[in-house]
Amino acid sequence: MSGGTATSTTATAAARRSLLSRMTLYHLLLFFALLLAWHFLVQLTILPAFFFGEPIKVFAQIWRWFAGGTIYGHLGVTLLETLLAFFIGLVIGVAGGLWLGLSRNAAFLLDPYIKALNAMPRVILGPIFVVWFGLGILSKVMLGVTLVFCIVFFNVFQGVREVSPNILANARMLGASNRQLLRSVYLPSATSWVFSSLHTSVGMAFVGAVIGEYLGSVKGVGYLILQAESVFDINSVFAGIIVLTLFALVLDACVGAIEKRLMVWRPVAQ
């Protein structure tokens, strides 16, 4: 959809609005239908409540967490881990991507390691990080950093290598020094690639934090789930999963808003 053309009349805008509100209605209907199905399948013992929980008790648990205030500390820790992992991973990823993107020799030397790092399931580093950095926040942040770094690194690396040769030549003819090329051409170009991967990298920082907590921790939403699981409190496990999902959605919406502000120069996708 291109939108925003002068020809778009108020009639089509109104039609689109009504379509949008109808879709929201359908979304809600589907959501409640699924909840009802879950409820009755468990009530009629078609699904065992021991494994699948009961929606009413799940929401009661969520309510208790928020009303009692116990959840906020855990959410805060998970958020802190996510943000730290994201920003540290971002900085190291951009620096590494720029360096290897610009230095052919370094890229050539490190190529096998980069390939290995890309291929390995990096979540598996979690247990090692717990041993190295303990049960505190650091092991979770490091796991998140590893995940974020890889995404950002590969995007910046690609971005630097695919800077338009025309734009580069133009900047050089306009008198840009190597430093100015880095600042005025490579960095903005790499930034656009970083932004295209922003949703994934924030998501990965979140995954790192939660998995890290789940592997061993003393605080955080992952810890809550771990605790509930160890006493077979399946309702609290589901409650934790739902809280995490909502949290991830809010995070993603924030990223979307920031992206929209910073990427005004980008043409709208056709």
Place this chain on the structure above:
Amino acid sequence: MSLAPRSGEPALALKEIGCTFGAYRAVESTTLLVADGEFVSVVGPTGCGKSTLLNVAAGLLAPTTGAVEVFGSPLVGLNRMAGYLFQADALFPWRTALSNVMAGLQFLGIHDTEARRRAWEWLERVGLGGHGDKYPHQLSGGMRKRTALAQTLIMDPKILLMDEPFSALDIQTRQLMENELLELWSADRKSVVFITHDIEEAISLSDRVVVLSAGPATRPIGEFKVDLPRPRDVAEIRLTQRFLELHNDIWHAMRDEVLKAYANARALAEART
């Protein structure tokens, strides 16, 4: 613009230039002299190494053999006397039109307020007064070309290198741009090397038209002085008798080369299948 008499040295001298890429000889012993203030067009069939020659003049590409001189001194590294207008879009997509025009001044270390003031002037001069805060993707093809022109001319280069700059524009926009280019050029008479494959464009703009042979081993095969009066209107001048004569002469010189280039391309396509 200084009123001092022009020196005898050519602004740009490409002497016996040869360019080889691997086993492929793109350009062979080409000599091209451009006088101070002269507008020279280089025409030739597609793929004949015109852009290669321009990149050599810009210092973006070192020739395999031969030498480049700029106002009498040998060229080392980039040609700091030259501005380059590229065929493809080369604006910074993440900068607004105004910011694009400012770029060169910022690279020189000129203060932002001063750079912005001068960039506004140039945007006005190319007719984009109200479009400074738009990003390149929000501008039409013609407006992007104007921005690129302002971006290059704000640096006040003594030599202007242009690589088919208007080839992507529709014919009306193109003639408008050509007239504007002539007007800007007549204000301070830079030396221009204008690459094109369009004979009409070459004649209507230039003082001299150089015809290149088809590749490989491109070299000049003809040179035509354009003795049409200035100032010119590119649309009107096409209707004059002298223009048609020149067009005829140049086309005769070029026709065999175009056919050769076409045969080469077809042979290559057949060899691939």
